[in-house]
Amino acid sequence: MSEDEKTPAREVITDYAQAHFRYFRTADGTVYAQKNGHPVARPVRSQGTTGSHRQELMVGMFKDGVGVFNGTALKEALDLIEALALTEEVQTTHIRVAPGFDGATWLDLGRADGRSVRIHPTGWDIRIPDPAEVCWRRTQLTGELPVPVKDTDGKGIDAFLRLTNFATPDTECLALAWLVGCLEPSVPVPAPFLTGPQGAGKSTAGRMLVRIIEGMSGDLRRAPKDEENLITAVAAGWITALDNLSHLTPDMSDAMCCIVTGAENVKRALFSDGDVYRSRYRRPLLLTGIDVGVIRPDLAERLLPLRLERPRVRRTEAELWAEFVEVLPVILGSLLDLAVKVRSVTAETPTDLRMADFAHLCAQLDAATGLRTLDAYRASLDDLNDDVIEGDLLAQTVLKHADSLEAGGAQRMTSTEWLHCLSHLYGGEELIPLPKGWPTTGKVLSDRLKRLQPTLAARGVLIDSGRTSEGRYLEMTRTEPPSPHEHKPLF
Numbered sequence: 001m002s003e004d005e006k007t008p009a010r011e012v013i014t015d016y017a018q019a020h021f022r023y024f025r026t027a028d029g030t031v032y033a034q035k036n037g038h039p040v041a042r043p044v045r046s047q048g049t050t051g052s053h054r055q056e057l058m059v060g061m062f063k064d065g066v067g068v069f070n071g072t073a074l075k076e077a078l079d080l081i082e083a084l085a086l087t088e089e090v091q092t093t094h095i096r097v098a099p100g101f102d103g104a105t106w107l108d109l110g111r112a113d114g115r116s117v118r119i120h121p122t123g124w125d126i127r128i129p130d131p132a133e134v135c136w137r138r139t140q141l142t143g144e145l146p147v148p149v150k151d152t153d154g155k156g157i158d159a160f161l162r163l164t165n166f167a168t169p170d171t172e173c174l175a176l177a178w179l180v181g182c183l184e185p186s187v188p189v190p191a192p193f194l195t196g197p198q199g200a201g202k203s204t205a206g207r208m209l210v211r212i213i214e215g216m217s218g219d220l221r222r223a224p225k226d227e228e229n230l231i232t233a234v235a236a237g238w239i240t241a242l243d244n245l246s247h248l249t250p251d252m253s254d255a256m257c258c259i260v261t262g263a264e265n266v267k268r269a270l271f272s273d274g275d276v277y278r279s280r281y282r283r284p285l286l287l288t289g290i291d292v293g294v295i296r297p298d299l300a301e302r303l304l305p306l307r308l309e310r311p312r313v314r315r316t317e318a319e320l321w322a323e324f325v326e327v328l329p330v331i332l333g334s335l336l337d338l339a340v341k342v343r344s345v346t347a348e349t350p351t352d353l354r355m356a357d358f359a360h361l362c363a364q365l366d367a368a369t370g371l372r373t374l375d376a377y378r379a380s381l382d383d384l385n386d387d388v389i390e391g392d393l394l395a396q397t398v399l400k401h402a403d404s405l406e407a408g409g410a411q412r413m414t415s416t417e418w419l420h421c422l423s424h425l426y427g428g429e430e431l432i433p434l435p436k437g438w439p440t441t442g443k444v445l446s447d448r449l450k451r452l453q454p455t456l457a458a459r460g461v462l463i464d465s466g467r468t469s470e471g472r473y474l475e476m477t478r479t480e481p482p483s484p485h486e487h488k489p490l491f
Contacts, residue, residue, distance in 0.1 A: 009073035014080055016066055017057055022131065023085035026093055031085040033057075034131050039114045041093055041135040044082050054078065093137035096213065096238035097185045100133050105185060107336075108136045110144040110215055117148065117336060119183060121343040124336045141237035143217030149333035156334030159327045160212070163320065164205045167196065167307040170376035175209065175306055177362050177373050180339050182213050182239065182284045187357045188261045189304075191285035196308035202288040203243055205308055208324060209286060210241045212331055220288065227255040234259055234283050245289035253299045259285050260302040295391060297455045300384040301354040304377075341368040350374065353381070354454065385458045393435055394445075395452050397426045398476070402461040405478035412475040415442030446474060 017023075022034045023044070032041040033053040042053040054074060062068055098106045100118065106129055107117040114128045116136070126147065149156075157176065166172045174192075181189035192209065194202040203220055210218040220243035224230040230252070234240045240259065248256075262282030287303075295303070347363035349356055362373040389395045401422060405411060413421065419442050423434060439445035449456075449463045456463060462477040 009069050010076040010080070012066065013057070013061070013069055013073060013077035016061055016064075017077065017081055020060060021053075021057075023081055024088045024091045024135075025085050027090050029086070031082045032091075032093060032135065032137075033081075034135060037128075037131065039108075039116065039129045039131050039134050039136050041137055043137075044078055044085070091135060093135045094185070095137050095139070095142065095236075097183060098134045098136070099185050100129070105183065106134050107145075107183060107213075108138075108142070109147070110138070110142050115147075119336060119339055119343070121340065124340055139236045141214070141217075143215030145213075145215045145332065146329040148336055149329045152330050152334040152337060154334050154337070156327065156331035157338065160208070160331045160334075163324055163327075164208060165196075165201045165308045165311050166205070167309045170379065171306050171308075173365070173371045173373045174304055174376050174380065176335075176338065177358070177365050177377070178284075178304060179209065179212060179335055180342055180365065181358055181361050183335070183339050184361070187361055188282060188355065189284050189358050189361075190302050190355050191256065191260055191287055192304045192306050194286070194288040194306050194308060197310055200308040200310050202308055204320070205306075206241055206243065206286055206288045210239050211324075212328070212335060213284075214239055216325065216328075220286075223252070227251055230255055230259075231281065234281050234285075237283075239284045239286060241286040241288075243288050245287050248295075248299070250296065253296045256285060257298050257302055259283055295384065295387055297388050297392075297452050300388050301381070301454055303384055305380050305384060338365075338368075344368070353378070382458065385455050388452075388455045389459070392452065392455075393426065394422070394439065394448055395455060397422050398449070398452070398456060398463075399459055399461060401425055402459075402476060402478050405476070407478055410475055410477040412473050414471060415446040415474050418442070418474050418476075419445045449474065 017033075020036055022036060023031060024034070024041075025031050031044045033044055033056070034041040035056070042056060044053050057078075058068070058074070094106075094108075096108050096110075098108070100106050102120070104118050104120040107119065109115055109117065109126075114136070115126055116129050116134070117124055117126055118129070161172055164175075166175060178189055178192050181187050192206075194206050196202055206220055207218070210220070214237070218237075218239065218241070220241045221233070223242045223245055224233060230240075259281065342361065342364045345364050345367040347360060347367045349360040350363065353359040359374060359377060362377050365371060365373045389399065419439055422445070423438070426432065426434065426438075439448055446465065450465075453463050460479045462479060464475045464477065466473055466475070
């Protein structure tokens with residue numbers, strides 16, 4: 001055969017690729033390749049260590065006897081394939097957890113054969129998902145999970161709780177609610193904050209919570225130094241777990257709020273002047289630490305405090321983790337059984353809580369098991385409100401002023417007048433100097449009070465703003481404070 005009659009290498013590669021792979025694009029324009037019949041998708045441009053599509057294509061052609069081609073031919077073929085894929089319909093890729101058809105959700109076991117868990121209100125089973133239904137994206141943070149055990153009769157939950165040192169039954173049921181929430185991609189879940197005295201096993205319990213969902217490769221990591229690095233870590237996995245937090249900057253606090261409830265990040269695309277790269281993210285977040293200092297009100301509404309106590313009997317790390325690895329398939333099976341029970345019941349959605357989806361999940365868990373998870377969740381938020389108030393002198397001063405108002409009474413002033421009033425109340429007759437961070441203008445005071453609104457409302461103080469012909473105003477109203485939630489044993 002003459003040179004002119006030979007099929008160019010790029011055409012051979014393109015024909016093979018289109019016959020063995022499905023190519024599609026995501027909403028941000030990234031093109032992915034998915035082997036026919038397999039749920040795992042790899043970005044065409046990836047050169048990552050988890051196995052790039054370029055490597056996958058080369059190995060496939062070599063094993064099928066098509067040949068070995070040079071880099072130029074591969075590049076030209078992939079450039080054409082990528083251009084053709086941009087005309088295909090948009091499809092979403094998922095890490096670890098994904099929504100499916102008919103109200104089902106999927107859990108990626110991280111296995112090479114693509115086997116995953118399909119969770120439905122009627123039950124769960126293990127199968128390879130249809131690539132048209134689920135496209136898994138994997139990174140170095142995607143570990144392998146063991147095949148869960150069927151018909152555990154709740155033994156895995158008991159085994160998990162024996163391995164941890166949660167201080168109360170309230171804490172245990174909140175931890176279970178969070179684990180069930182991690183299996184639901186459409187439910188934003190508050191971030192567990194594992195706290196307790198030194199030696200209570202906070203890091204160990206945090207690792208166990210993470211590894212039930214992420215496998216034994218899941219681990220805690222130090223908090224990144226800035227928001228950009230935090231978002232990069234979040235985008236590469238499902239659960240982001242930060243260990244030994246001792247301080248949260250305002251920017252980091254705001255970033256964590258966005259991670260819990262969802263946000264979009266836009267930055268300039270590499271090697272371009274005008275193009276941008278978009279990344280949407282909402283992930284479960286887990287934190288450990290003894291104390292993070294002052295908690296901002298908006299983050300407090302998105303936290304789930306889980307307190308631990310020091311164990312009475314110490315065990316070696318090797319012994320503890322050997323037992324955990326042994327019972328992990330049973331723990332995962334029991335968690336899946338619990339998730340099915342929760343999804344099969346109906347419950348009213350509480351309308352007074354910020355994280356309404358998680359509150360509804362707590363109500364479903366209560367209906368399915370007889371626990372009082374929702375009461376425990378309300379009590380935990382009440383405790384967090386106390387923490388916010390104890391760390392905010394402005395909130396303390398507002399509540400002190402509100403005590404002078406009768407129930408149902410209201411007081412209206414401009415923000416500047418309120419600043420003068422509250423500053424005078426804080427300084428008192430002794431003219432105590434105003435603390436660092438105290439509002440310096442009426443506008444700053446107004447913004448601070450807006451951020452404190454949920455915390456103050458939980459203590460029976462409503463802050464409202466408006467405008468009249470004379471200008472803008474702030475109005476403080478004293479209502480009857482809500483009755484404290486009773487802390488009753490759950491079992």
